[in-house]
Amino acid sequence: MPSFIDRVVLHVAGGDGGHGCTSIHREKYKPLAGPDGGDGGHGGSVILTADPRVTTLLTYHRSPHRTAGSGAPGEGGWRRGADGEDMVLPVPLGTVVKDSDGGVLADLTAAGERVVVAEGGSGGRGNFSLASPKRKAPGFHLLGEPGEARDVTLELKTVADVALVGYPSAGKSSLIAAMSAARPKIADYPFTTLTPNLGVVEAGETRFTMADVPGLIPGASEGKGLGLEFLRHIERCAVVVHVLDCATLEPGRDPLSDFDTIEAELAAYADRLGADEADPALTGLAPLMERPRVVVLNKVDVPEAADLAELVEADLKARGLPTFTVSAVSHAGLSRLAFALAELVQQARAQAPALAEPARPIIRPAAVGRRGGQATATVAVIQHPAEGTVYQVRGDKPERWVRQTDFSNDEAVGYLADRLAAGGVEDELAKAGAHAGDTVLIGDVKGGVIFTWEPAMTTGAELLGARGTDARLEDHHRRTNAERRAQYHDWMDAKEAARQQLRDEAAEGLWTDAADWEDA
């Protein structure tokens, strides 16, 4: 039995950014001619694109893990690492992309529409681009960031003009087969169709698509059978066609009550959708329950069925429903039906010019791009399972700075401290009541880094000793709290002095390092 493929959870990951490179240029007679380590390349992103040539999500059902290419590391000689390749995944028109909380990230209805579902990590800067007048030969580089990893759900809502609804074995697939070139499976047992079939019907000048919505049974709107999954397909159609089986011998069924049962399911489904129903402004479609209905009395090639059809036709017409008696087997009445449907589709299209709009630009669900994100940090006091009371720093940039830091390199750690100070994180910590010696966590409890806070001085580079050393890191003995407090006040004074120096230098135009505090 083929698997159900109209809904699939994709595990996507952007490529990792390549690490920067630490390298010193060497030339004959110039053994140490400055830093020349290049930046790492950016990781590729995972991008979904609506492609009319794709009709199912089957491939993603079979292999749901997709990762974009990683960026290459930078190299000496100022060579930048190559960017990782994007992974572009074609999906059918009508694919709705949701995040793991069910929020809609994108609704891909037009050919060429694209959405980035997992962004690649940015490449780390090499020591060449970290050099500045203050820090002439950095002995470190920044690490590439890991690519964004997430789960997204793809749901296919077929964008068909006409949806055929009706009890199992009413003849929906037979009608599609008789009216279009589609050749769906047809059999005399219920639930023959497991995924909706789509056919293209031509009536005069008009071409329209018709889909059968299988599995609609009483209770489908509550999730009985596969009905709920298939009901999604009806959300986008312009016309709903009821296929009523006039030849069924099942007790308790007749065309009129079948019609009412299916209508009740549709109403319950529309109710369930509630505010989630496709935005009429966007789709140009009326709410589901107000969309045009057509009734097809099928199987009139069977004499008893023809009699029954004749009996109920008047009732249905009295309810204001356009009603057609047809036979999918003998093709009786089909061309009249096709022309009537074409007219309704034309009317709907005339009311929805927006649907023909060309591809909308790329959508990025996460506001945090490679360079974006809030610079400001928020500090909260929390109870850490292992460390007790900690000051937790959250913020896109501080957390990114931490990810970019090679903690085995003292100079890189010093650089992180400088960035945190210049980015205002130190001030936020002080405001939140943190003191020197307190434990600070940057990031979440699982993946963040923990350290003992010692307010740094903003000037950074000149505090560093010889390349690869950092005065602040030499002293590994843990001071007593009294010592820390005493030093804290010294530091705060020194920090202010250093800030002033920074401002003076900036005013003189000496300080060109400002770009350092922006993102790599």
Ligand SMILES: Nc1nc2c(ncn2[C@@H]2O[C@H](COP(=O)(O)OP(=O)(O)OP(=O)(O)O)[C@@H](O)[C@H]2O)c(=O)[nH]1
């Ligand atoms: N005599 C007669 N039989 C028909 C007609 N249309 C369909 N059938 C038969 O009814 C049975 C069911 O037809 P399908 O087209 O598979 O029905 P369906 O509505 O797609 O059913 P599911 O896919 O199971 O929901 C098949 O045996 C068809 O041959 C018709 O106009 N006349």
Ligand SMILES: [Mg+2]
């Ligand atoms: Mg079928």
